[in-house]
Structures are given as C-alpha cells and as structure tokens.
Amino acid sequence: MKRLIALTTLATLASAATMAQARDLGPDEALRLRDAGTIQSFEQLNETALAKHPGARIEETELEDEYGRYIYQVELRDAQGVQWDLELDASTGDVLKNHQDD
Template sequence: MKKLTALFTAALIAAAAGAAQARDLGPDEALKLRDAGTIQSFEKLNAAALAQHPGATIEETELEEEYGRYIYQVEVRDTQGVQWDLELDATNGQILKNHRDD
C-alpha cells in the first residue's frame, strides 16, 4: 500500500510540474512578441495551418509558452466538417502536431 501511495504522489507531483510549465499568453503579450519579431505574424501562422487542410476554416487559436517555447495552437474545420488540432512553433511556423480531433 505504501508503494501505491508513493507512486500516486509522484504522479501528482509530475502532473503539477508539467501543468506549471505551460501558460496561456494574453492578446497584449502576444502582440508584443509579434511586434518584437519574437514570433511570426498571426497571418503567417494561420496560413501555415490552413496549408495543411486546404479550404478549411479557423475556429480557434491560442498562443502558449511551454518550457520556454512559443506554441501557436489552431483548431480548423475542413471542407468535410472534420475538426483538426494543429500546433506550430510560433517562432518559425513549423508544424509540430496535426491530428484529427475526435
């Protein structure tokens, strides 16, 4: 039982540490990063996401800082009505994740 409790506690600590490493950036901070040239323009990032699913429409976007890296998250809906979740490196537009939302 002590081992189970220790494993459970370790899992909670790891989950809390992971959650603390990601934070959502508000519009003001995102615009400052864009204006400083730290991240690409939102138009370029949106175009990179849409290039993965031609004809799709953007439904939601979010900028996060994860482990010191700026990640642009985009939800798109393709022409067949399928929703896709994409993550891009906001500094260079590289696609990091592109998966169908179930």
C-alpha cells in the same frame, strides 16, 4: 525536522514547476512578442495551418508558452466538417502536430 522541511520545500518547488510548464498568453503579450519579432505574425501562422487543410476554416487559436517555447494552437474545420488540431512553433512556423480531433 530539517529533512521534513527540505522534503516539503522540494515538493512545493516540483508542484510549482509542473504548473508553470504551459501558460496561456494574453493578447497584449502575444502582440508584444509579434512586434518584437520573437514570433511570426498571426497571419503567417494561420496561412501555414490552412495550407495543411485547403478549404478549411479556423475555429479557434491560442498562443502558449510551453517550457520556454511559444506554441500556436489552431483548431480547423475542413470542408467535410472534420475538425483538426494543429500546433505550430510560433517562432519558426514549423508544424509540430497535425491530427484529427476525436
């Protein structure tokens, strides 16, 4: 019986850990992190993303907490109409992913 309880508890914890891996941050929390200097300004992050695809426009952005790292996700559409997905480390501005959307 104790073994069954331990296995059930372990499965519940593993499930909770999986769900907690990535979390969307709301505007209030994002602004608090920016104001505290934890992440770069959204203007800086957007400039970094746009520098990868001159002439593109931003269609959507999102800030997530992934494993304790703040990731800024940007969807761009370039002058030829091609959509690009970028991920930046919101603290450093480093581009982590830059790929054409399928």
